[in-house]
Amino acid sequence: MGKRLAFWLVVAVLSAAGLLPILYMLWRSVWIDGHLSLSYYISLLSSDRTWALLAHSIALATLTTISSTLIGIPLGILLAKTDLPFRKALAVTLTLPLLIPPYINALSWFYILGRDGVIAKLVGSAVSNITSELYFGLGGSTFVLTITFMPVVMLLTMAYLGTINPELEEVGRLFSRWTTVLARITVPMILPGISLAAMLVFLLAMGEFGVPSFLRYDVFPVESFTQFSAFYNFGAATAAAVPLAVITAILISLEWIFARERTYRLKTASDSGFLRIELKRWRHPIFIVILIFAFTTVIFPLTVLVTRSMTPNAYREALSIAHDSLLRSIVYAIIGATLLVGIGFLLGYFIHKREFSLWRALDLLSIFLFALPGTVIGVGLIGLWNRPSTDLIYTTPVIILMGYLAKYTALTSRITVSTLVQIPPSMEESARLAGVSWLNRIMQVVVPLSKPGILVAWIVGFIFCLRDLGITIMVYPPGHDTFTVRTFTLMANGSPQLIAALSVMMVAAVIIVMGTGWAAVHILRRK
Amino acid sequence: MAFIELKNVSKRYGKRLAVVDFTLHIDEGERVVLLGPSGCGKTTVLRLMAGLMAPYSGSIYLYGELASTDGKVLMQPESRHIGMVFQDLALWPHLTVKGNLEFVLKAKGVPRSERERRISEMLSLVSMEEFAYVKPTRLSGGQQQRVALARALISHPRILLMDEPLSNLDFELNLRLRRQIIRLQNRIGFTLIYVTHDREEAYDIGTRIVIMRNGRIAMVGSADDAEAYFSRLYSEIDDA
Known part of the structure; x- marks a missing residue:
């Protein structure tokens, strides 16, 4: 396979899975009964x-x-920057809510704040009635989504801090305290990263379907899903999806205009050491505060979830009801992650090399699709591919995999870019001068040198496919529902113990994959 | 017909001109050194010769054929019969010394028995036979440099480009490797284009010196001419 062919393969995949469905969706919302009409938009x-x-x-x-x-x-x-103890363990723990389906986080907190929750048992129903009242609606949705998406800001802050040339801070330290250096040098330098993180959180929260749906807070993704699933009104579902697509496009464009150099910033990352802040007498008090925060927001809710599931029959029942969907979820996540690594690696490579003029458009498209709510992508995919001639796509898991490719390629391509910037271009150039074909250069030079990055991309892809709800719930063909969809639909009428057991199984799957993946990356890096 | 010919070659990075109106003829078997301070465009000239980038304007001829012109690479790098030693050496860390050399020969379609013969010959030429199965990261700087040289030469290139390959080595090792490069060039007969910012290294290796400043050729001549150029330059600076 030549370089050009590979490039057009990426274009074709992203077009078929993301661009064309969105364009078709827009078209269908204005083309009604054979003529152009804005009636859906007017209404x-x-x-x-x-x-x-x-x-x-x-x-x-x-x-x-x-x-x-x-x-x-x-x-x-x-x-990232201090001498706090157990920094890695704390970062991993605090990241966990991002990796599990957000509605499971909502469910855990429901078992704490709801009318029959932990609060009710501890202090009585008078208080739990108030907490339950506050939990359902905007307050609870904001609370759960903050715990879920806060790691995006935390991780990007950590990543961007790692790209700062330590000498720039060292110069500041010669005449200022650390607090001044942080405020005047460090944070301003990572502002593009912080603004990117804020934008991502905004878009992820706006596109979230599971949590507002569970906490009965009406937002656009829920409306889009309801119009489609309950009323099967494709035009109305599309029109409800368009405001989200427009807001996403505006924010992505603004971010692109104001922070377009972010890739270069990562590229100029210095690896000549890392300047660490000594917290001295604050080290242990701050550690305890973060530990309490991690325990309260992550460990405690999960413990409550596990406790809820601890009945003799809950896991047996969960397995008998959902074993087929669990198996499917794992298979789809394995295939999805593998495809995501393949396409994401190629896209990341082309973004990194900038040889084809379309690289920027593809980069923007993938980020736009990632930020777009899953339900919107789902509506587009159904609109475009639901026709007799494309049954092979629409009535099979291929439609789910296309949704994964549309939504999550940006993740694997970004990981690839950050991996490739660490490989000197001369590695590939020397192979090229020796007459090695492009495919051989990729397979025998670039891929072996990118192994840890590829593995990280696969794990991230796997987890995001496994936890996906927004796309899958819209597009899954009959008999092909995944574990998250099965759990979500059972939440309406299943017993709390059963739902808790199903949720624990999902969390366990994520932790097992993360743990195994972390060990594998560790071994690869040591090699 | 010049072996290598660069005619009015310019290269820009965005708005910045890295190489300006660069014209140079190089004959077969010459050892030409591009000498100049960091950022003067030496490496860019090498990469343009290798076909790793296209000139913004001007033309590059190799062996009498048009290889690159006005934003286009006409002769692909792999077809130019060029070997290159990069500043960072670019040894593939996941392959052994032998693997680094063998990968090049496999790409050229050299049969297995011939590959073995050429690898052992080349490793003996750079005195690295005993390190055939060692990965580059386990080698010292000088050993890595010799492996990079062997890898660049194993495909029998007609032109060898070297981009400050000895800049990170101590003086004694630098001197020893310079001697080895000259010996190899005399023995094999390739045309050498060598980039450095070190005058002594340039005079030692080059049969012709090209001094570059701000992307332009400031002088072309022998080591004596180069020394005279620097003397004039220093007096001008002193007078100013």
């Missing part, structure tokens, strides 16, 4: 409900972004 814009949904969506996204940023930046700085 959408003239409806009070639309504006209420928009206000809800923006309020949820804004509050989640503010709280995630306020918590995520200090945590990122403390975990």
